[in-house]
Amino acid sequence: MKKKYAGYIFPSMLSFLLTGIYSIVDGIFVGRAMGDPGLAAINIAWPLVALIISLGTGIGMGAAVTISINAGAGNVKKAQRAEGNALFLLLAGALLLTLFLFLCGTPLLRLLGAEDTLLHLAEIYLKYILLGGIVQVFASGMVPLMRNHGASFYAMCAMASGCISNILLDYVFVIVLNLGLKGAALATVLGQVLTLVFCIAFYVRKKNRISFSSLHPEKATILSILRVAASPFGLTYLPSVTIILMNLQALKYGGEEAVSAYAVLAYIISFMELLVQGIGDGSQPLLSLSEGKGDKTALKAYARWTFLLGIGFGVVGAVLFMLARNLIPAFYGTSPDAGAYIVYAAPFFALVMAFYGLTKPAVSYFYATHKVVLSSILVYGEILLTIVFIFLLPLFFGLNGVWYTIPAVQIVLGICSVFFLCRKDNRLSRPISHKDEAM
Numbered sequence: 453m454k455k456k457y458a459g460y461i462f463p464s465m466l467s468f469l470l471t472g473i474y475s476i477v478d479g480i481f482v483g484r485a486m487g488d489p490g491l492a493a494i495n496i497a498w499p500l501v502a503l504i505i506s507l508g509t510g511i512g513m514g515a516a517v518t519i520s521i522n523a524g525a526g527n528v529k530k531a532q533r534a535e536g537n538a539l540f541l542l543l544a545g546a547l548l549l550t551l552f553l554f555l556c557g558t559p560l561l562r563l564l565g566a567e568d569t570l571l572h573l574a575e576i577y578l579k580y581i582l583l584g585g586i587v588q589v590f591a592s593g594m595v596p597l598m599r600n601h602g603a604s605f606y607a608m609c610a611m612a613s614g615c616i617s618n619i620l621l622d623y624v625f626v627i628v629l630n631l632g633l634k635g636a637a638l639a640t641v642l643g644q645v646l647t648l649v650f651c652i653a654f655y656v657r658k659k660n661r662i663s664f665s666s667l668h669p670e671k672a673t674i675l676s677i678l679r680v681a682a683s684p685f686g687l688t689y690l691p692s693v694t695i696i697l698m699n700l701q702a703l704k705y706g707g708e709e710a711v712s713a714y715a716v717l718a719y720i721i722s723f724m725e726l727l728v729q730g731i732g733d734g735s736q737p738l739l740s741l742s743e744g745k746g747d748k749t750a751l752k753a754y755a756r757w758t759f760l761l762g763i764g765f766g767v768v769g770a771v772l773f774m775l776a777r778n779l780i781p782a783f784y785g786t787s788p789d790a791g792a793y794i795v796y797a798a799p800f801f802a803l804v805m806a807f808y809g810l811t812k813p814a815v816s817y818f819y820a821t822h823k824v825v826l827s828s829i830l831v832y833g834e835i836l837l838t839i840v841f842i843f844l845l846p847l848f849f850g851l852n853g854v855w856y857t858i859p860a861v862q863i864v865l866g867i868c869s870v871f872f873l874c875r876k877d878n879r880l881s882r883p884i885s886h887k888d889e890a891m
Contacts, residue, residue, distance in 0.1 A: 453750065453753055453754075454757075457753075457754060457757055459605075460599070460604045460735065460737060461731060461734040461735060461758075461761070463604040463605045463607065463608035463734070464604060464607070464608065464730045464731070464733050464734025465727065465730040465731055465734060466608050466612070466730075467595075467607065467608040467611035467612060467615075467730060468611075468726040468727055468729055468730030468733070469726070469727055469730065470611065470612050470615040470616065480783055480784055480785075481622045481623060481626040481627055481636065482494060482633065482636055483716070483783075483784040483785040483786060484627070484784075484785040485626050485627060485630065485632060486573075486632055486633070487785060488708055488709065488711075488786060488787055488790055489570065489573060490573065490633060491712045491715040491716065491784070491786070492570055492699075492708055492711045492715060493566070493570050493574045493577060493633060494574075494577060494633065494636070495695060495699060495711060495714065495715035495718065496561065496564050496570060496574050496699055497561060497564075497566075497574040497577045498692060499564060499692035499693065499695055499696045500553055500557060500560055500561070500564075500578055501577075501578065502688070502691075502692035503549060503553070503689060503692075504546075504549060504553075504581070504585050504589055505588060505589075505592045506688040506689030506692070507545050507546070507549055507589055507592075507593075507685065508542060508545075508546075508588065508589040508591065508592030509592045509593065509596070509684055509685065509688045510682070510684045510685025510686075510689075511538055511542055511545060511593050511678075511681050511685075512538065512592065512593035512594060512596035512597055512684075513596045513681065513684035513733065513736065513819070514677040514678060514679070514680040514681025514682075514684060514685075515534050515537070515538030515596070515597060515677045515681075516596040516736060516737065516740070517680045517736065517740045517820055518534040518673075518676050518677050519531045519534045519535055519597075519600050520600055520737050520740030520741045520744060521740050521741075521743060521744040521822060522534060522744065523741065524740065524741040524743065524745040525744045525745070530673070532662070532666050533666050533670060533673050534673055534676070534677060535597060535662055535666060536662045536663065536665075536666025536667040536668070537666070537667070537669055537670060537673045537674055537677060538593070538597060538677060539662065539667060540667055540668075540669050540674075541674060541677065541678075542590050542594070543586075543590075545589060546585060546586040546589035546590065549585065549589070550582055550585035550586060554582055557575070557578050557579070558571075558575060561574045561575060561578065564696055564700075565699055565703055573632075576632070576633050576634050576637070577633040577636065577637050578637075579637075580633075580634050580637035580638055580641065581637045581641065583637075583641060584640075584642075584645065587641065587644050587645055587648050588640075588641070588644045590648055590651065591610075591614065591645075591647040591648040591651060592644075594648070594651040594654075594655075595610060595611060595647070595651065596733065596736070598610070598651065598654050599733070599734070600737050601654075601660060602737075604734065606650070606654060610647045610650035610651055613650060614644055615643065616643075617639075617643045617646050618640055618642075618643035621635075621638070621639035621642055621643065622636060624639075625639050679824060680819055680824060682828060683818070683819040683824060683827035683828055683831050684816075684819060686831035687729070687816070687831050688729075690831060690834060690835045691722070691725065693838070694834075694838050694858065695714075695718055697839065697857075698714050698718075698854060698857070698858070699711055699714065701842050701843075701853075701857075702714045702851070702854050704846075705846055705850055705851040705853075706793065706854070709787055709789040709790040709793060710790070710793055710854070712786055712787070712790040713786065713790040713791075713793035713794045713797065714793075714797075714854075716780060716781070716784045716786060716790070717794060717797060717798075717801050719784075720773060720780065720801065720805075721801050721804050721805055724766060724769045724805040724808050725812060727769070728762045728765060728808050728809055728812040729812055731758055731761050731816075732812060732813045732815070732816025732817070732820075733816065735754055735755075735757075735758045735817075735820065736816060736820040738754045739751060739754050739758075739817060740820050740821065740822075742754060743820070743821045743822060751821065755817055758813050758816070758817060759810070759814075759817075762810065762813035763809040763810055764809065765809055766805055766806045766807065766808050766809020766810065767806050767809060769805045769809075770803065771802075773798065773801070773802045773805055774798060777794070777802075778795055780794055780795075780798075781794050781795065796855075797855040800858070800859045801855075801859070803859045803862070803863075804858050804859050804862050807859075807862035807863065807865070807866045808862070810866050810869055810870075811830065811862060811865045811866055814830060814872070814873065815827050815830045818830070818872070829868070829872075830865060830868060830872075834865055837860075838857060838861050841856070841857040841860050841861060842854065842857045845857055845860070
């Protein structure tokens with residue numbers, strides 16, 4: 453079992469590790485080339501860009517769980533239909549979202565706090581990202597489907613190719629050619645094109661091909677996918693809603709330098725968030741398959757290893773962050789004022805990294821085992837808590853209240869996660885029956 457688990461987990465971890473490294477390096481390139489305005493503009497535009505990635509991830513993971521549970525229960529045809537319907541949802545969702553952001557992008561950026569120079573820079577970044585919107589939805593959505601075929605290493609190669617090319621193209625476009633945010637956006641899109649090429653090559657193979665009959669949309673199957681997709685979508689996207697709220701309050705209480713500082717801090721903690729998401733996503737096929745088969749022994753073992761890895765990496769990451777906190781501002785090329793904010797707020801965000809090791813795998817575990825109510829409580833409870841704390845704490849603590857917000861949220865979620873995991877004979881914690889799910 454351990455060998456099988458490692459075969460799923462470590463390729464997924466490496467994939468998200470590279471994605472995390474890319475997110476950090478991307479910020480370094482932009483920060484060095486453009487300073488605080490470039491970092492602030494990306495941070496303001498990111499919640500709209502993240503919708504694209506989150507849509508693909510949510511549909512892909514929702515379909516992956518549905519496929520695995522049906523496969524574990526022996527419903528092979530229903531599993532195949534779920535995979536085909538996932539591709540239909542990816543296409544429909546990509547077209548609708550890209551059109552919406554093209555039409556409404558600028559007004560939404562203004563609502564997110566962008567004005568004058570920041571608005572112009574954020575518009576440039578969003579405009580070029582949307583050129584590859586459909587590509588990005590498919591690239592992020594098809595990777596979980598490939599893992600479900602047992603192709604974790606191949607999925608890792610697909611993601612890694614995109615991340616590495618992003619880094620190389622960022623250097624060329626942003627630093628060498630001095631294309632600024634336009635270059636950063638184009639590097640991202642072209643990296644995702646490469647990932648999608650790997651995905652298409654996988655499904656071109658005869659043994660992986662999806663029949664045309666499976667592509668035909670079926671209402672019951674689509675609803676089954678979307679029911680699960682709500683949690684991984686929220687898990688991926690709602691941190692971007694946090695960015696929106698943090699940006700607005702940081703701008704109000706600390707100015708552009710505080711927004712720039714938070715942009716860097718968000719890059720750092722997103723690295724840990726992606727790493728533990730890699731652990732959760734990597735374990736999903738095994739957790740879902742064990743749930744579908746009713747193999748409680750395997751399910752408990754896989755869950756235990758997932759939480760041990762998540763918590764371990766969260767604690768180690770927090771310690772390393774604290775040790776390196778004084779070096780971070782120089783790497784990102786921030787102003788002295790923004791750098792001072794980063795160093796001051798680092799302990800609070802290190803605590804966030806430690807708690808991510810518990811709360812993020814908990815969400816993944818609940819939706820992988822089809823405990824969709826519990827996963828949704830944690831996912832959407834996070835944003836409700838953030839809304840309360842981000843407006844309440846600064847009234848008493850000023851800018852410090854902004855820095856306290858995310859740690860306070862994660863502490864509450866950590867307590868809830870432990871309670872949900874330890875509680876027995878809870879109706880909400882029962883998975884949806886296979887009879888209801890295998891539609």
